[in-house]
Amino acid sequence: MTIAIRPARAKDVAAIDALLRESFPAPDEAMLVRDLCAEGDMVLTLVAYDEVAARLAGAIVFSRMAVTVGGKQVPAVALAPVAVAPNYRRQGVAEALIRAGHDLLESAGVVLSFVLGEPEFYGRFGYDAAVARNFASPYAGDYFMALALQGGLVPCGVREEAHHAPAFARLGTQ
Template structure:
């Protein structure tokens, strides 16, 4: 890895992001999710990792609500995180997560949710224990949460509409 940089995604990156998602996951579902989240206006933060002018990594956080007792608390959902397979193991995924967390905290976000490998996301502070009190179609060991301050510990997780299409 030479001069890798991380920056906000731009409309010019759409095709490159689609390719990274398809290569990383070996299917089109995650790329479709990204398109639907961006198209639906549900994106809170979207970053790309660029190496020698090529997009080699991508992370997206979308708006998520925690509904509890008639109240709604804004949170974010990390999905997806993707790195070109030829760049796996180079630290790009971790760099994207860390940079995104810095930006989200600066923006005042208090709670992030991810559905993923506990061993991987646990390195960044996510835990199932923190997410165990939430009602979700995705509840299980892979559902993890990370809080940066006062945030609900229970309630119904309400994902952006694009996630319903992914589960269908």
């Protein structure tokens, strides 16, 4: 198996949509990605492509967030969704997508990445609910985590703001 991690291309759109519909029990994530793209809130989409089988093995999306730190807007993203085709699960595909995404975002100057997900899984990449607790969000809780990129520190005890793209508020309502 030879997997290449690369930015998504226009010709990948249908395969990404099919992967998201196959990977989740409802079409919510596929519709989220469609809306993020249509509304211009997509920051980075990467795919894991199996070059031997000539098929998509996985995909990850990072979207724009409105985040303030110290009263100033900072470049921030939300990681959602990440999906891996059933035949490629438990082989490091999601991990490769997440790490490649973080590297590209950090080199682009992004300061924070947020995720709403399983702490045991995302904690392996540095996401921490304690960091996210510094931000007011409708998704606040133990599964709302943040990762400081750029070696940056997030001020503790200061209540900041973190707003996802509007498409997130429509999840499960379409």
